[in-house]
Amino acid sequence: MKPLTIGRLASETGTTVETVRYYERAGLIPAPARTGGNYRSYRAQDLERLRFIRRTRDLGFTLDEVRALLEMAGDRDRDCGTVDALASRHLEEIDRKIADLTVLRRELAGVIASCAGGTVAECRILEAFAPSVGQVRS
């Protein structure tokens, strides 16, 4: 089993070298062994761990949450309710974001629909942005 360079590790997990080093600094992956030439040398479990991180990051978990999930994953006998709770909280967060964006989308679409062309002076869009009447000056 040949050890992985940081470049291979990165490309196998769809990240970049810089990001891997950043994760190391951020304490998400342990500092790996070094070769004679001071190159980082990774093993299969590092690949696993990084994939786990990528997957959870892609699902929108923050680095703090990822750290927590990693810790939970390491403790095989723990009740998985905490994992469920963290994931569920995150799901609610996503729902909130979707709801917020949906409101915003409707509002913006309304503003845009009111535009009938013409010059800026007659523009309904800018009018909708300026809460009271009159030009936005200087």
Add this chain to the structure above:
Amino acid sequence: MKPLTIGRLASETGTTVETVRYYERAGLIPAPARTGGNYRSYRAQDLERLRFIRRTRDLGFTLDEVRALLEMAGDRDRDCGTVDALASRHLEEIDRKIADLTVLRRELAGVIASCAGGTVAECRILEAFAPSVGQVRS
């Protein structure tokens, strides 16, 4: 018409003093006149301008986009098509975000639904996060 202090300007527009100063540094609002005691002194049009900024920020435009909108708003004879275009591009962006979050939401909800409790060792959630089989180690 009494001039506004930065504190009043901020509270009237639902921002903070720090944010107003930040907008000045960022070139969104012009540097105002100063009083004898070196206090910033704002006028009615600054209030307008700041409200415009807040409104567009609340609609999710970036500071760069807000800067562009402000510039457009200042040129009364310009065709408002550019405004429409910018707003429409932003709407598409929001739609993309909603779509992305919706995909992600479905995926995460699926992962969570698979959890039947038990210990971490049996946890389907963590299993779903770990792309291949086996513990996420050290």
Add this chain to the structure above:
DNA sequence: CCTTGACCCTGTAGCAGCTACAGGGTCCAT
């Protein structure tokens, strides 16, 4: 007149989560 407290000033550093250098060293194939 003096003090107190609310406000204001500048400048700098911090947050998340990377990304992008600069200025070097290493490794491998030709």
Add this chain to the structure above:
DNA sequence: ATGGACCCTGTAGCTGCTACAGGGTCAAGG
């Protein structure tokens, strides 16, 4: 031996604020 692809550390930048520290100003109350 040389070239190019890779690796190293360290630092600064991005967005859009927010949070100090360490001062100055102003108006009201005693």
